[in-house]
Amino acid sequence: MKFTDVNPFNKKIQKRINKSILDTVKKKDFILGNNVNKFEKKFSNLSKSKYAVGCATGTDALILALKSLNLKPNHEVIIPGMSYISTGLSAALNNNKIVFADIDNDTGLISLNSVKNKISKNTKVVIPVNLYGQKVDIKKLRRIVGSNKYIIEDSAQAHFAFSCFDCKKSISNKCCKKEMNHNYADISCYSFYPSKNLGAYGDGGIITTNNRNLFNKIYFLRNLGTIKKNVHQYEGLNSRLDTLQATILLEKVKFTHLHNDYRRMVSSFYDKQLSTIKEVKLTLSKPGSSRHLYVIRIKKRNKLAKFLLKNKVPVQYHYPYSLNKAPALKNKIKKVKLLNSENWAKECLSLPLYPYMKLKDANKVVRLIRKFYS
Numbered sequence: 552m553k554f555t556d557v558n559p560f561n562k563k564i565q566k567r568i569n570k571s572i573l574d575t576v577k578k579k580d581f582i583l584g585n586n587v588n589k590f591e592k593k594f595s596n597l598s599k600s601k602y603a604v605g606c607a608t609g610t611d612a613l614i615l616a617l618k619s620l621n622l623k624p625n626h627e628v629i630i631p632g633m634s635y636i637s638t639g640l641s642a643a644l645n646n647n648k649i650v651f652a653d654i655d656n657d658t659g660l661i662s663l664n665s666v667k668n669k670i671s672k673n674t675k676v677v678i679p680v681n682l683y684g685q686k687v688d689i690k691k692l693r694r695i696v697g698s699n700k701y702i703i704e705d706s707a708q709a710h711f712a713f714s715c716f717d718c719k720k721s722i723s724n725k726c727c728k729k730e731m732n733h734n735y736a737d738i739s740c741y742s743f744y745p746s747k748n749l750g751a752y753g754d755g756g757i758i759t760t761n762n763r764n765l766f767n768k769i770y771f772l773r774n775l776g777t778i779k780k781n782v783h784q785y786e787g788l789n790s791r792l793d794t795l796q797a798t799i800l801l802e803k804v805k806f807t808h809l810h811n812d813y814r815r816m817v818s819s820f821y822d823k824q825l826s827t828i829k830e831v832k833l834t835l836s837k838p839g840s841s842r843h844l845y846v847i848r849i850k851k852r853n854k855l856a857k858f859l860l861k862n863k864v865p866v867q868y869h870y871p872y873s874l875n876k877a878p879a880l881k882n883k884i885k886k887v888k889l890l891n892s893e894n895w896a897k898e899c900l901s902l903p904l905y906p907y908m909k910l911k912d913a914n915k916v917v918r919l920i921r922k923f924y925s
């Protein structure tokens with residue numbers, strides 16, 4: 552059994568991907584080539600955003616987003632205690648003050664109450680993270696932060712996820728409303744790290760926005776601040792989305808919705824089966840989640856992980872420490888206790904999940920967990 556599958560394609564589709572790679576090589580269209588532009592258009596369409604700018608990584612997407620806002624060093628960026636290091640690093644590398652909000656204990660997402668308590672006169676940005684593919688309720692978050700602060704959505708794990716917050720049918724498997732609530736965010740950032748729901752054959756990222764001014768700024772910033780040849784107007788990065796990666800993504804993106812549905816199906820199976828084991832806490836998710844990771848929480852996390860690994864079930868921790876404990880951020884933050892985030896880090900365990908995963912394999916995982924607790 553695998554933990555994930557970074558290239559879940561049959562021979563026919565693989566041939567198509569290979570051919571499009573070769574076509575790009577033949578055209579020698581390597582830097583900001585035609586396929587970058589084509590992919591940006593495609594991605595903005597599919598994510599229902601007006602503009603998209605490809606860049607080198609999901610981490611860069613966050614850095615570029617922050618850079619576009621002309622923040623000052625005393626400006627505060629609120630981030631959740633539980634996320635991948637990139638969310639924290641982006642604010643640190645942009646020389647802003649990191650302020651942590653704790654997470655909600657059922658969903659693992661940033662706690663809106665905690666955000667409310669952490670807002671100060673210096674707060675300029677909040678970065679909600681759509682952890683494991685589940686959208687933060689940005690409509691509600693916008694009501695809390697008001698219109699004079701920026702919301703940058705970290706959607707690295709949530710390609711084409713939708714929110715079901717106002718939906719009465721949210722217990723059913725299928726979402727009926729499909730609201731992509733990032734319209735309430737100013738900027739959304741995505742990663743194409745290979746294991747993501749839409750992954751490249753290397754690194755990649757993209758930024759979407761409906762704000763034309765922010766789009767223009769980010770468009771220049773990702774290419775060394777170049778507004779025309781040899782005119783470098785802004786302190787930009789060399790963070791272009793590679794044309795070969797855009798070429799691959801243009802083929803792979805055709806299957807992301809299907810793959811998301813597959814992940815949803817396997818996750819629902821896990822939800823149903825595991826809900827009967829009293830030692831297991833499920834992560835509360837809505838049907839619109841892209842189900843990037845399937846994460847449970849348990850008390851004897853390391854023991855169960857060892858048992859599963861011994862039985863050839865690969866598992867991982869997302870993430871083994873909360874961001875307030877990250878060594879890389881130590882000098883940038885004030886000591887703070889984040890009870891839910893810290894507990895989450897101690898108890899979380901990610902189970903195998905990928906498109907076309909056989910229910911037989913998911914069932915094996917469930918059976919072993921049941922056996923461990925029996």
Ligand SMILES: Cc1ncc(COP(=O)(O)O)c(C=O)c1O
Binds near residue numbers: 634638741742744755
């Ligand atoms: C929540 C989150 N934010 C940011 C990133 C950074 O993306 P990348 O690895 O493409 O830099 C990741 C990916 O690993 C992530 O999971």
